[in-house]
Amino acid sequence: xxxxxxxxxxxxxxxxxxxxxxxxxxxxxxxxxxxxxxxxxxxxxxxxxxxxxxxxxxxxxxxxxxxxxxxxxxxxxxxxxxxxxxxxxxxxxxxxxxxxxxxxxxxxxxxxxxxxxxxxxxxxxxxxxxxxxxxxxxxxxxxxxxxxxxxxxxxxxxxxxxxxxxxxxxxxxxxxxxxxxxxxxxxxxxxxxxxxxxxxxxxxxxxxxxxxxxxxxxxxxxxxxxxxxxxxxxxxxxxxxxxxxxxxxxxxxxxxxxxxxxxxxxxxxxxxxxxxxxxxxxxxxxxxxxxxxxxxxxxxxxxxxxxxxxxxxxxxxxxxxxxxxxxxxxxxxxxxxxxxxxxxxxxxxxxxxxxxx
Numbered sequence: 475x476x477x478x479x480x481x482x483x484x485x486x487x488x489x490x491x492x493x494x495x496x497x498x499x500x501x502x503x504x505x506x507x508x509x510x511x512x513x514x515x516x517x518x519x520x521x522x523x524x525x526x527x528x529x530x531x532x533x534x535x536x537x538x539x540x541x542x543x544x545x546x547x548x549x550x551x552x553x554x555x556x557x558x559x560x561x562x563x564x565x566x567x568x569x570x571x572x573x574x575x576x577x578x579x580x581x582x583x584x585x586x587x588x589x590x591x592x593x594x595x596x597x598x599x600x601x602x603x604x605x606x607x608x609x610x611x612x613x614x615x616x617x618x619x620x621x622x623x624x625x626x627x628x629x630x631x632x633x634x635x636x637x638x639x640x641x642x643x644x645x646x647x648x649x650x651x652x653x654x655x656x657x658x659x660x661x662x663x664x665x666x667x668x669x670x671x672x673x674x675x676x677x678x679x680x681x682x683x684x685x686x687x688x689x690x691x692x693x694x695x696x697x698x699x700x701x702x703x704x705x706x707x708x709x710x711x712x713x714x715x716x717x718x719x720x721x722x723x724x725x726x727x728x729x730x731x732x733x734x735x736x737x738x739x740x741x742x743x744x745x746x747x748x749x750x751x752x753x754x755x756x757x758x759x760x761x762x763x764x765x766x767x768x769x770x771x772x773x774x775x776x777x778x779x780x781x782x783x784x785x786x787x788x789x790x791x792x793x794x795x796x797x798x799x800x801x802x803x804x805x806x807x808x809x810x811x812x813x814x815x816x817x818x819x820x821x822x823x824x825x826x827x828x829x830x831x
Contacts, residue, residue, distance in 0.1 A: 504576065508587045513615040514772040516641050518717060518740040521763035526701070527646070527674025528659070528694035528757075535662045536685050539566060540626070540650040548664040553602055554592060561585060561607035564623050564648070567597030567668055582612045586773050589618050597668050600648055603629035613637040617773040620646060620672050625680065625755070627651025632755075636719035639741050639758055644769055646671060646757045649678035655685060674757035682751040689748055694756065699735040701759055703744055713745045735761075 538544065539551050555562035556575040565571075572592055576584045585608070592599045600621040601608060606629060608616075613634050624635045624647045638645045648656050648671065657677050658670035670676045681688050689707040696702075703712065712725040714733040717740045725731040733742055743758035 504574070508576070508584050510776045511583050511586050511773050512776045513582075513617070514770070516614055518640060518642050519644075519761040520740060521761045523762050523765060523767070524696060524699065524701075524735060524759055525644075525762050525767040526694065526696040526759050529675055531659050531691060531693055533660060533662075534690060535658045535660075535667065536655045536679075536688075537658055537667065538650055538655050539564065539648060547662070547667075549667060554588075555602075555607070557607070559607055561588075562602040563588065563592060564600040564602045564650075565592060565596040565598070566600070566621075566671070567664065568592075569595045582615060585612060586616055586618070589616065593618060598671055602626070604631040604634040605629055608634065610634065610637055613643075614641040615773065617643060617771070620644070621648050622646070623648045623650060625649035625651075625654045625678055627654070633719055636715070639743070639760075640718050642740075642770075642772070644674075644758075644760055646674040646676065647678045647755055649680070649755065653681055655679050655681065657691070677757060678755040680751075680753040680755075688752055689746075689754070691746075691754060691756070694744075694759075696759065700732055701735070701742065702730065702732045703746070703756070704730045705746055705754065707748065709746045710749045711747045713747075714742050715745060716740065716742050735759075 537547070537549075539549070544551055549566060550568055551564065551566050552568060552571060553562050554565050554572055554575070557577055557580055559580055561580055572588075572595065575588070589599055598621055599619050600623050601616075601619060602623045603626050604613065604622065604624075610633075614637060616638070622631065622635055622638065622645045623629075624631045626649065628651070635645060635647065650656070655678070656671075657679060658667045659675045660666040660670050677691055679685075679688055689705050689709070692704040692706055694701065694703050706729070708727060708729045709731075710726065712728055712731040713721050714723040714731075716722045717738075722736075722739070722742065723733050731744075733744075735742065739761070741758040741760040744754075744756040746754040746756070
């Protein structure tokens with residue numbers, strides 16, 4: 475209170491404090507409008523069925539979604555995010571840009587809320603260069619996105635991708651930037667490209683020369699519990715990677731390879747490396763419980779906790795405003811007036827002073 479009394483007696487300090495307080499209240503309001511989420515218990519993919527995202531590979535399109543020419547193909551792309559933590563999202567097929575972000579610390583609740591808000595105005599939301607703005611633990615829970623920018627210029631987030639997959643989030647790969655590209659299978663129109671990314675009927679490449687000379691994926695088929703992969707040129711190595719990024723099998727000097735799903739395999743993704751350093755990164759085949767595959771909702775808003783948080787914020791704001799108004803209001807004295815004041819009487823002291831004069 476002593477500190478506050480000093481401030482209120484100095485007009486400049488009082489105005490400055492009010493301005494700073496108002497800014498802080500706005501920032502608090504921005505942060506506290508975000509709801510709290512409950513995240514489902516970690517559960518890897520499981521079930522007797524296996525989902526294969528690849529269909530007939532009759533046409534492929536090489537795309538760099540960070541290229542300046544991507545708009546020429548009718549695909550609207552921008553990177554969202556202003557947080558100091560470096561948390562960013564690549565937005566493909568957006569209707570309008572989201573302007574609001576949370577500039578300072580962001581917990582997983584803020585990141586999940588941003589994904590949900592972006593999903594309402596964007597066709598595809600992809601965490602961008604995750605190692606620069608996300609924590610590994612957050613990838614175990616974040617949900618409601620289908621694509622991740624796993625490879626980009628200066629960032630390799632393969633392990634983050636495997637964290638999401640190992641915790642039951644079906645996420646497909648995008649690669650952008652220097653010597654990286656994404657291959658979408660199907661027609662070369664925006665809607666076909668979006669569907670290719672969403673379904674996983676796509677893959678990523680790293681190339682050392684010209685994309686025209688890049689070996690191509692020819693087929694990914696599934697027979698019973700065995701997957702078969704074929705490419706157009708002999709590969710130096712074909713790696714089948716599963717739960718927790720463990721390499722389950724390596725094949726050398728092959729253009730066709732296969733892997734048999736073990737009972738404890740939750741997903742299998744394939745990396746194919748060639749002698750000249752070119753690489754293909756395929757989307758995973760994942761286990762699921764039902765004949766028709768669908769994605770579970772693993773992040774839900776906790777309404778009760780959110781409303782309680784908002785109520786506490788309102789009480790704090792009202793208390794702060796009350797402190798300002800009460801401390802700055804003029805003080806009116808209601809005590810008794812000195813004898814003789816205002817009633818026409820002259821005090822004895824005044825009489826004595828006059829008599830001496």
